[in-house]
Amino acid sequence: xxxxxxxxxxxxxxxxxxxxxxxxxxxxxxxxxxxxxxxxxxxxxxxxxxxxxxxxxxxxxxxxxxxxxxxxxxxxxxxxxxxxxxxxxxxxxxxxxxxxxxxxxxxxxxxxxxxxxxxxxxxxxxxxxxxxxxxxxxxxxxxxxxxxxxxxxxxxxxxxxxxxxxxxxxxxxxxxxxxxxxxxxxxxxxxxxxxxxxxx
Numbered sequence: 001x002x003x004x005x006x007x008x009x010x011x012x013x014x015x016x017x018x019x020x021x022x023x024x025x026x027x028x029x030x031x032x033x034x035x036x037x038x039x040x041x042x043x044x045x046x047x048x049x050x051x052x053x054x055x056x057x058x059x060x061x062x063x064x065x066x067x068x069x070x071x072x073x074x075x076x077x078x079x080x081x082x083x084x085x086x087x088x089x090x091x092x093x094x095x096x097x098x099x100x101x102x103x104x105x106x107x108x109x110x111x112x113x114x115x116x117x118x119x120x121x122x123x124x125x126x127x128x129x130x131x132x133x134x135x136x137x138x139x140x141x142x143x144x145x146x147x148x149x150x151x152x153x154x155x156x157x158x159x160x161x162x163x164x165x166x167x168x169x170x171x172x173x174x175x176x177x178x179x180x181x182x183x184x185x186x187x188x189x190x191x192x193x194x195x196x197x198x199x200x
Contacts, residue, residue, distance in 0.1 A: 025167055026157040028140075034148035037141075040128040042096055045103055045120045053147060055092060059171050060143040061159070062094045064129050067101075067109040069137040071156040076113050081160035082168070083117040090172050093159075096121045098129050098137075144171065 037052055044050050052060065063079055065072035076095070083093040095118045099105050106120050123129060132141065140157065142150045150171065157164065 026153065026161070026164065027155060028142075028151055028153040028157070028164075028167070030151035031149065034144060034146070034150055037143060037147055037149050038131045040123075040131050042121050042123040042128050044122075050121065052094075052143065055094065055143075056147050057145055058089070059091045059145055059168070060094050061092075061168065062096060062132075062141040062143060063138055064096050064098065064123075064132070064134050064140075065138045066098050067105055068099070072138045073109075073113060075138055075156040075159070076109075076115060076118075078157070078159040078161075080115045080117050082165065085160070085165060086168055086172070087117060091168065093118055094121055095119070096123055096128065098123050098126045100124045142168075142171065145175065 039051060039053075041049055041051055052062070061079070061082070063075075065076065067073070079093050079095060087093065097106050097120070099122065102124065103120055103122060106122065109115075110118070110120070129139075132139075136154060138156055139152065139154050140159075141152045144150050159165075
């Protein structure tokens with residue numbers, strides 16, 4: 001049910017806007033104040049349990065996606081190129097798949113679209129996506145070195161576009177992006193199946 005609902009939202013996003021949003025930051029919304037990022041758990045390719053806290057000290061672009069999401073398929077190579085250009089000790093694109101087919105499905109997809117620089121991460125339960133308030137795919141969260149959410153973009157973007165690269169680079173130049181105490185907005189907007197009493 002979760003996967004069907006997300007697929008429908010992804011289709012609506014694809015038809016509601018051009019393949020890639022246009023504008024200064026392609027629809028990226030910067031929060032007035034950084035927000036607390038809820039505790040999340042997912043797996044890496046080696047089967048280890050990871051959390052966003054593991055990336056503390058880096059600026060992270062967390063992209064939640066799936067192989068069956070058409071806009072994700074178009075967006076993923078641009079994320080790969082962004083990682084190739086800026087990835088390192090200070091920055092990482094964390095591409096978190098919610099596919100139920102496991103890492104074999106992700107690996108096949110990466111080969112098909114030519115991804116070479118992204119690590120594979122998986123949340124087949126979709127619990128992390130729900131906790132982070134993902135209401136559709138793809139969705140990208142920019143997380144600062146302190147582990148707080150700077151902003152997010154719902155829908156696909158061309159992440160290797162000059163304005164997006166420069167925006168990310170500007171965040172790397174800051175030792176801390178926190179401008180004050182983060183907002184505790186961890187509840188977010190939950191997927192239907194996470195609401196008490198709804199069907200799974």
